[in-house]
Amino acid sequence: MVDHAQIAARLTSPEGFLALCDESGVVGAKKKAKAAFDLWNQADQTYVGAYRGIPAPGGKGTGFVIRLFWDPSTTTPDLGAIEAAINGAVPVDLIQADEKATYKQRDKKQGPFFHWQGMSSRPLSQWFGERFGVGACATQLFDRSDLTQDVAAVAVTGGVDHLWSFTAPQ
C-alpha cells in the first residue's frame, strides 16, 4: 500500500522532488527539480495520488500508453473495467487525437522532471473523468517505467493541470 500522505510530506523542497525522480543523477536534474518544485509550490491546488499506465491501441512502434491519475481519498476506480474500456470501448481516434495534443502541449524544457500538462481540458480526460472519476492522457510509450510507476503528483495552476509520475519509494 502506497502512503500518499507520506510522499506528499516529502515534497517540501527541490531535494524531495529529486529523491523521487527515476533519473536523479542526470546532468541538470537539480535545476529541473527546482523548477518542478516552484511550479508545485505556486500551484492553486495540489495532490499526491495514484498513477497507472495502461497500454492502449492506436499507436505505432512501442505503442501508446494511457496515463491515468486520481486522488485515492475521493475515488476508488474500477481498474478492471477501465482496462476493458481501453481495449474495447474508447474510440481509437480519440486516443490518437489526445496523443497528438498531449505531445504538442508538453513542456519541452523539463528533462528528467518531465511532466504532462493541460489534461483536464481535453476530451479523453473528460471521457475518463465522467465515467470513472480519473484524469487521463495518452502518450507514446517511452519507457518501461511508464507502465510500472504508481504515484502521481498533480498540480493545478490557473485551471491547467500538471502531472508528474513517480515510482513509490520502497
Add this chain to the structure above:
Amino acid sequence: MTVGRAARNAGGWLLTAVGVVVIIVATTADYRFSGSAGVLIAVAAAVSTLVPVLVGAAYLAVRRRNRTTEAVEGATVSPRARAVQTSLASVLDRVNDSTDDALGLHRVVLGDRLKLTAAALLEVGDRWDALSFIWFVRPSQAGDFPRSQHLRNLPAWAQDAVVLLDLRRELQLRGTESALSDEPGFYRHGFARVCEAARRTGSSELVDALLAARRDVGQPQRLLELLDDVQVWGGLAQLPPGSAR
C-alpha cells in the same frame, strides 16, 4: 473436465504431433512430392489461410445484422443469431491469439462483449451475475446511453437496475446534488425516473432516503448504504429471468 473436452484436447495434441512429424519428414528427408501430394499441400495451405479470414468476414456480417436489429424500437436479437455471433467470436479468439491479431478484429470482438444489450443479458442468465455484468460494462457504453434506444430495448428490470447502479456511481463520483439532478449526464436519468426505479425494488426505505436526500442535499451515506444492501436489490434480482414486469 468433461470427457468430450478431454477427447477434443487429445485429438488436438495428436493432430499437432502428426503435423510436426510431417514437417520434419518433408524438410529433412530427400523427398519429392508427387503431383497429387503437392496439390493436397497447396489446398491445405489455402484452406488454413482462407478459413480464418472467412470466419472474420462472417463475424462482421452477423454482427452488422444483429446491430441493425437492435437499433429498431422494441426489437431484440433472436437467441440463435446471438449464439452464432458468440460462437464466431470464440473462434476468432483462437485465431487472434495464434496469429497475434493479424485480422485486427480483437478490439472489435472485445468491444461487442462490452455492449449492454438485451441479448447479452439473456446470455448471462442469473440475475445477480447480470447485475455485475451491467456494473462492469456500463462505463463502456456510448455517451448518450441514458437517452438511447439501447437502454429502452433492455428488459424493464434491467433498465431499473441500470438507473440505480448509475445513481450509485454518480453518488460516489460527484455527490448527492449531481446524482439527483434532472440535468442530462452520463450517469443521470432524472429524479423522477430514479424514484420510479427505487419504487420497483419494493424497498420503501430507499424511496424515503431518496426523497430525504433531495430535500436536504448533503451526506449521501444513507443512500449509499441502502444501494449496497443486498435486500434492496432482491426485488429486482429475484424474479425468474425472462419474466415480464
